[in-house]
Amino acid sequence: MMIKDFHPPRLRTRAFTLVELLVVVSIIALLIAILLPSLRKAREQAKRTKCYANLHAIHIALICYADDNRQELPSYSTMGEWGFRVAPGVRVIGGKVTTNRQMPPESFGVQRVLHTGTGPEILPNMMAKYEVGVKPLYLDGNSDVWVCPSNKGPKGDNGTHWNKFGNTYFYRCNKGGQSDYQIPGDPSISPDPKRNYNIDYLNRNARAGNKSPLVWDNYMFKPANSARARPDGDLDGWKYDVEDRRAPHCISKSKDSDVNDFWCAAYADGHVQMNAMNKN
Numbered sequence: 001m002m003i004k005d006f007h008p009p010r011l012r013t014r015a016f017t018l019v020e021l022l023v024v025v026s027i028i029a030l031l032i033a034i035l036l037p038s039l040r041k042a043r044e045q046a047k048r049t050k051c052y053a054n055l056h057a058i059h060i061a062l063i064c065y066a067d068d069n070r071q072e073l074p075s076y077s078t079m080g081e082w083g084f085r086v087a088p089g090v091r092v093i094g095g096k097v098t099t100n101r102q103m104p105p106e107s108f109g110v111q112r113v114l115h116t117g118t119g120p121e122i123l124p125n126m127m128a129k130y131e132v133g134v135k136p137l138y139l140d141g142n143s144d145v146w147v148c149p150s151n152k153g154p155k156g157d158n159g160t161h162w163n164k165f166g167n168t169y170f171y172r173c174n175k176g177g178q179s180d181y182q183i184p185g186d187p188s189i190s191p192d193p194k195r196n197y198n199i200d201y202l203n204r205n206a207r208a209g210n211k212s213p214l215v216w217d218n219y220m221f222k223p224a225n226s227a228r229a230r231p232d233g234d235l236d237g238w239k240y241d242v243e244d245r246r247a248p249h250c251i252s253k254s255k256d257s258d259v260n261d262f263w264c265a266a267y268a269d270g271h272v273q274m275n276a277m278n279k280n
Contacts (some may be wrong), residue, residue: 072198083171155245
């Protein structure tokens, strides 16, 4: 008797039709279109929260510094007479990072002050040497706390040089009553240079505590040449042209307002808030 080989019946598989495949692709595309705006909004919200946290951390470090220095904040001369400085040790000239060894590395600025704890008595011609290996006293001068994740610098730069600065925040830097930063609607700057950087005075003054920004998103100013005081003269040469300025934070337009460009600031009394960008 001859035994035949037994083969189980072959299961027949059914493939997707072209129509079914197109329907699935269409549904996925629709879901992406619905979710992308929400994801972008959530991502920007996260960046804003990080910026708030950065400014709050810098404010705390400034208060700790003031507590150790007769309530005096880092002064105009300590800053090298300019409030937007690159990170300690970085070389910059003409608003661009350079590898030119003849250009001294940055040793001014609030980052260096909070890192090394140098007091307010330092003058521009008494340049303090910044040592990379020095343990931070109040706040690490090369920490990512100094960089707002939303700030990409001026238009056309694409962050090429801006990302190398190691800083995107401008620290208050004015001599007497002459403000270097011209914050709109902030008339609270003291005309007395002896009190201008005193945190107690700023918070006792009826208008100053919640109206005087200490540090904020920079979208307007170029960095001073590293380790050199800002030359006297017209500030226009130290500003980006209006058409080149780019807001650090952008929020979708609402029905009630078409303003969607903002910058964040930490104030003398400790609060952090977002302000509409001045487009003039």
